[in-house]
Amino acid sequence: MNIKKSDFSEWYNTITKDAQLCDLRYGIKGFVVFMPWAVMSMNRMYAMYEQAVESRGHVPALFPALIPEEYFTREGEHVKGFIPEVFWVTHAGDTKLEERYAMRPTSETAMYTMYALWIHGVKDLPLKIYQRCQVWRHETKATKPFIRSREFHWIEAHDCFATREQAMAQVREDMEMAEEVIHGHFCVPFLFFKRPQWDKFAGAEDTYAADTLMPDGRALQLPSTHMLGQNFSKAFGIKYTDDKGKEEYVWQTCYGPAISRIYAAVIATHGDDKGLVLPVRLAPLQVVIVPIIKEETREKVMQRCKEVANAIGCCFFVKIDDSDNTPGFKYNQWEMKGVPLRIEIGMRDVEADSVVVVRRDTGEKIKVKTSEVDAKLGEIAGSIDKTLRARADKWFSDKLSFAEDMDELGKKLELHGFVRVPFCTDGMEAEKCADIVKDKVQANIRGSLFGSDAKPEGKKCISCGNKATIYLYAAKQY
Amino acid sequence: MNIKKSDFSEWYNTITKDAQLCDLRYGIKGFVVFMPWAVMSMNRMYAMYEQAVESRGHVPALFPALIPEEYFTREGEHVKGFIPEVFWVTHAGDTKLEERYAMRPTSETAMYTMYALWIHGVKDLPLKIYQRCQVWRHETKATKPFIRSREFHWIEAHDCFATREQAMAQVREDMEMAEEVIHGHFCVPFLFFKRPQWDKFAGAEDTYAADTLMPDGRALQLPSTHMLGQNFSKAFGIKYTDDKGKEEYVWQTCYGPAISRIYAAVIATHGDDKGLVLPVRLAPLQVVIVPIIKEETREKVMQRCKEVANAIGCCFFVKIDDSDNTPGFKYNQWEMKGVPLRIEIGMRDVEADSVVVVRRDTGEKIKVKTSEVDAKLGEIAGSIDKTLRARADKWFSDKLSFAEDMDELGKKLELHGFVRVPFCTDGMEAEKCADIVKDKVQANIRGSLFGSDAKPEGKKCISCGNKATIYLYAAKQY
Known part of the structure; x- marks a missing residue:
């Protein structure tokens, strides 16, 4: 390889080709062929993640790849979020279909339609089901193998609970799994951010996402877990009868570790100027x-x-x-x-x-x-695994920084990955402040650090200058 | 359960519902939801089959679910065979696609397009690659869960060799795997038939298929393995340079064990009037x-x-x-x-x-x-596993019979599954004889028994009365 890792984008393209991880010459843009060397590692990754998911009480199911358009339209935010990215099946053989079908971009609407039929009483809860599958999204951004493509390979877990507290406990369990598997087994560090309201999953109350950093200091989202609240259960009629005979809507969470993208993080985190470096457990x-x-x-x-x-x-x-x-x-x-x-x-x-x-x-x-x-x-x-993890952790922790105004943020972003800044709020009304950040320093607001209770005292929002109520993290992103 | 297994069709429908194997209430005809109890067994089946495939030198890859229409049209028989069953993607978001994409009904055309780029010299052979995936076929026949549906879950292995002999050896190895896994591990008996020319896989030279019997005596096709010859390698330009520097087309085989359908055979073979009976290794x-x-x-x-x-x-x-x-x-x-x-x-x-x-x-x-x-x-x-296998084998061997004219065939079919009959030939010209069999006794010609060298001496074809040259097997079928 003649490319140094410091030239990350070129290095990444070269390594995916020279180590024969994928082939980009397939005849549909954004669809790659995943080659044996990559798939053998991805299969190990699947096995470890499925083990983590199942040991926490999830059972596997398989839902159809096609979703009737009508299912989508039931939850307003969700349909707005996904419809622009959907691949549509309109014909079968020579016949035009009466209703068009979406190739699943994610399975909430497919699964929750059935959940409404399956859940009756408290006995049916919690319901914790996952599937291992592919999803398809017609990405309008530039695609990059494993990182962003129009077909990707993931696990999605969809859980229902009787109470909000149980659902929040699941969100924390989802984070714990990411720590155990992605950091523990794959040796890739990350931070969990609570996404600002303008950047949450379509249909969710709150989104918590694990961001890692690429060698060029840009953030890459790994799994996210979503507190769906009762948005979907109300739209899909997923109800249970409680002990007092009263009908209640369930509380839901969903979790989507994308194995193909996590594999990209493994490549990027550990690889060096000679090529790929793999944790022992992932090496074919x-x-x-x-x-x-x-x-x-x-x-x-x-x-x-x-x-x-x-x-x-x-x-x-x-x-x-x-x-x-x-x-x-x-x-x-x-x-x-x-x-x-x-x-x-x-x-x-x-x-x-x-x-x-x-x-x-x-x-x-x-x-x-x-x-x-x-x-x-x-x-x-x-x-070896210990060394890889320690090296990655060290690098990652050096990429955390702080800034208190836009100029400082701009400078810190040159050297670091995540920069903590005081912000007015993470509610919808601050989206315009985030736009200013994007505009001035080409960084995105990734959210507040989950579990941190640091509060800005007497600080001002770096965008609007109003009183800061929260610390948020900015980063350039993939 | 109030249904006896002797009323097979009703029994099957009841058991898939009452044992919670699948849910048919999903909003697209022919698409079912595979429920946890079934998926847990299917995952074990996948693991055992993948182990068999990998221990014989196959490596896993993942090819796109979408195939450009143009890829299909390169092999004439193949396109004729599959195009009527294809689900077509025509739009992405709001945009009409320039070319429409097929949801893979099988992956020859996706994989062989890449194989042509990967294979250069003898060193690249044999190439033995498999993928675990779903395929979609717009079946026009009645669907039945696991047995015949519009989305099914399988393994497909696609291999390239330098010579015809090596390819034929692979066909035999594919059969050996079926014996090891389906009969050995899943305790389901079957026979391998060489399909008559009019019933072979679209684009193949010859098709060899494992047929088992349902409790009602009707045949169900389990995996088939296909000698593709050089039909696809010529259409897709898959060539290698031999030791003398001469360009040659590769010889190909493909193999498609459908895990979801083999699961149907497990249900049907072992189940009884009280419900499902599972081999120990497959029980969740x-x-x-x-x-x-x-x-x-x-x-x-x-x-x-x-x-x-x-x-x-x-x-x-x-x-x-x-x-x-x-x-x-x-x-x-x-x-x-x-x-x-x-x-x-x-x-x-x-x-x-x-x-x-x-x-x-x-x-x-x-x-x-x-x-x-x-x-x-x-x-x-x-x-338990030994008992299940012995019981199934005993039942299966009692379902083999012989007949020498159409009347006798009709009678034997009432009691048995496969009936061997003298036939003029298994070439295309005998398709009309097969149609007569279908017409008169509602049975299909499944082909000649692989490995049997019994020849009819002085017998006549049961359909046309001409000299019989071959023994073929008839059965009612799914």
């Missing part, structure tokens, strides 16, 4: 063994490679690369693909009864006794 | 513990239930049903849902230090010492 191939072969010692070296592969095959996905390419070519190739561990074995290593282990994350070369290779490799692998 | 819940409670002994009985649940929780999905329903209600409910094992524990069992284990497949009640419950349960569970 975890250890590549490269034999250093001279013709006269071929047999002995290959024999040792096989012994080592056998010794570690129980715990790792291992491949011996015995292709005709030079060792140097192989090193580059597997570094590009992000294989976490490389083992080099030549005749000298055979004689010394040792192997050389090379870490992808640090480049460190470690001499290991052949007899200890399995134990030692487990140790190093554990250390 | 494998053991239900029903406490037999009197108020004065509640604590002791529940304590024992928990001890037993802990003892077997390592190896089984277990639930203690401590709801307020009566034991009889619980028995019926979990039998309807096909839970393979029930454990009953009352005060008398606590005192005797034993539990009663009830097998869903046979109804047998087995007294087991509490201290031996985990070992014993493993044993019984293994025996």
Whole structure:
């Protein structure tokens, strides 16, 4: 790769092509082919996320990909938010359909129509259902593979509760899952923001979204979880009879971790100037063994490679690369693909009864006794994930800053990702203040930091100059 | 359930509803909601099938759900076969698209367009890629949940080889996978037929399909594997340069196990008059513990239930049903849902230090010492899958028969499933003979039994009376 990561946009495009993560040459704009190396990691990501979702009481279901137009129109904000992005099915075979169908851009309207039929009493609550599926949105913004495309792969969980408190507890549980999976397993840091009212999910009362940062300091939204309140339950008639025989509307939440986009964050967070760097758990191939072969010692070296592969095959996905390419070519190739561990074995290593282990994350070369290779490799692998997470966390925490007026914000944005600023409010009436920020420093207001109770005392809104009542965070965004 | 399985069609409709496998009340005809109890089993089925596919060298990819119309038109037979069934996307937001897009009814044309870009030399072969996805077909026949619907869930594997022989070896490997997974793991018997030329997959040279039988003796097609020859590689320009520097078209196969339909076969094959019966590996819940409670002994009985649940929780999905329903209600409910094992524990069992284990497949009640419950349960569970497979195999083999003229065929079809008959040929020219069979006895010609070399000697075609050259099998079908 001739591109440095500091030139992030070019680097990202190059790596998705050179590491064969996707192919952009498919005949529909914004639709990419997800290639095996990426899909193998995404499948692991799905498995870990589904495990988190199911261990918290969700069960899987599958709802149709097509949604009757009429379902959409029942919730006013929702229909306004999504209709402009919908792909419409109008014909089947030679026949024009009586009603057109939307390819799901998200499944609230499909699922809640059924929920109204399924929920009767308190016994039916909580209802916690998720599905693993694709959604389609006719994005008008520029698409970028995995980050923003017109077809993406996600999990959506849709839950119903008897009370607002239970729904809010679910929102916090959704955040906890993001921490466990995205930060814990995938080693990607983020912050949860409560989005301002003008930027919430269409139909929600409140939206809480996890934002990470790309290497160029721009924010990328990872999963969001939405407090839907009773907006949808009233529109779709999802009611239950309480203990006193009274009919009540349920309280709802929904949660949408987009696996394809989180994969983009994994690429961007960990990758370096040599290519992809993958957490051990996400690597399709975890250890590549490269034999250093001279013709006269071929047999002995290959024999040792096989012994080592056998010794570690129980715990790792291992491949011996015995292709005709030079060792140097192989090193580059597997570094590009992000294989976490490389083992080099030549005749000298055979004689010394040792192997050389090379870490992808640090480049460190470690001499290991052949007899200890399995134990030692487990140790190093554990250390790789820790190193990736610590490195990412460190970088991320340096990208937080503060500003108290527009000039300072502009300057801080050059060096940092998120900049905290005093703001008049996060209600609808402040949207014009956010527009001013966008206009003057090309940044978006991402919301208030969830869980923080810092309040501006005696400060002024950076846009309108009125009394500031809240701290909000600004960032350039994807 | 008041419906006997002998009234199969009614039984099937009732069980899919009462065991909460799907909901037909979604607002688009032929699109059903797959409910959690079904999806949990289908996810296990996916995992086992994907394991089989990957262990044979396939890697996963993900191709777009939308296919440009132009891709379809490149292979003449294929476009004729599928275009009448396609759902068309014509608009995005308010904009009419320049070209309309098909929702994939199958992915040959999407994948092979890319394969032409990916394959260059012998080194790139074999290429073996699969995807797990949904496909959409605007069926004109009556739909039936899981069996035939307008959206279904499958795996499709698409492979390229340098030679015809390698491609044929893949076809046999595809059959082997069906045997391993569908018969081995899901306990569903079937036969592989080579379809007659008039009934092959659109664009294929030959189609080999696994047919099972429904309880009413009608055939249901499970996965088919297709020898595509070079039809698609020529249409899509998928070429490789051989060792001598000569350009050759690849040889292709494709394979489509439809998980949702195979699930229908699992329901139909094993279910009985009390409801669903599931192989242990496919059951979302494998053991239900029903406490037999009197108020004065509640604590002791529940304590024992928990001890037993802990003892077997390592190896089984277990639930203690401590709801307020009566034991009889619980028995019926979990039998309807096909839970393979029930454990009953009352005060008398606590005192005797034993539990009663009830097998869903046979109804047998087995007294087991509490201290031996985990070992014993493993044993019984293994025996359940064997029993289900043996029972299904026995029933299936009794459904094979022979006939030598149309009258005899008509009679045999009343009692049996597949009836072998002498036929003039399985080439296109015999389609009219097949039409006569359909007309006279309402049966379809399913093809010749793969691997059988029995030849009719001195027999006549049951339709035209000309010399018979081949044995074909007839069956009523879904």
